[in-house]
Amino acid sequence: xxxxxxxxxxxxxxxxxxxxxxxxxxxxxxxxxxxxxxxxxxxxxxxxxxxxxxxxxxxxxxxxxxxxxxxxxxxxxxxxxxxxxxxxxxxxxxxxxxxxxxxxxxxxxxxxxxxxxxxxxxxxxxxxxxxxxxxxxxxxxxxxxxxxxxxxxxxxxxxxxxxxxxxxxxxxxxxxxxxxxxxxxxxxxxxxxxxxxxxxx
Ligand code: NI
Numbered sequence: 001x002x003x004x005x006x007x008x009x010x011x012x013x014x015x016x017x018x019x020x021x022x023x024x025x026x027x028x029x030x031x032x033x034x035x036x037x038x039x040x041x042x043x044x045x046x047x048x049x050x051x052x053x054x055x056x057x058x059x060x061x062x063x064x065x066x067x068x069x070x071x072x073x074x075x076x077x078x079x080x081x082x083x084x085x086x087x088x089x090x091x092x093x094x095x096x097x098x099x100x101x102x103x104x105x106x107x108x109x110x111x112x113x114x115x116x117x118x119x120x121x122x123x124x125x126x127x128x129x130x131x132x133x134x135x136x137x138x139x140x141x142x143x144x145x146x147x148x149x150x151x152x153x154x155x156x157x158x159x160x161x162x163x164x165x166x167x168x169x170x171x172x173x174x175x176x177x178x179x180x181x182x183x184x185x186x187x188x189x190x191x192x193x194x195x196x197x198x199x200x201x
């Protein structure tokens with residue numbers, strides 16, 4: 001159902017607000033070629049421009065409205081190396097405010113792999129168990145071009161590795177060691193699947 005038509009003045013005011021507020025972007029789904037492409041580094045001249053800041057804000061708004069914890073630029077059909085993420089309180093870990101990481105590099109600090117459930121806004125409805133490195137170091141830039149450096153563990157490290165993969169055209173399905181855990185979200189909730197099954201392969 002559509003909203004009733006707004007009077008012309010109200011429509012103009014709404015248009016002004018929309019033009020400065022972050023936009024809701026379309027999230028592309030698996031099958032769109034951009035999800036299988038290697039994204040380009042953000043060019044130096046883009047830093048500290050409204051263009052990059054706006055893309056960052058649009059990514060964050062879209063991620064939050066779609067109930068995601070991460071969203072990479074290729075998922076909104078922008079072939080650029082940046083992503084948004086945030087962390088709600090999870091397993092006692094502190095919340096992290098929505099953050100944009102531009103031109104990231106990842107170094108694995110603790111190569112021990114931990115299994116955990118993942119889903120993806122570009123693969124709606126499905127979840128699967130994915131092994132990820134337990135601890136990573138991330139270096140990158142902010143949208144203003146400032147250096148950004150952080151260490152991430154556990155779920156934090158998982159989210160960043162998932163988003164980083166999108167920049168190289170990799171999705172979580174590619175990282176699964178077996179498809180046996182692949183589950184629709186509804187069934188996941190219904191059967192209260194909480195722990196990855198031991199992998200006997
Ligand atoms: Ni994803």
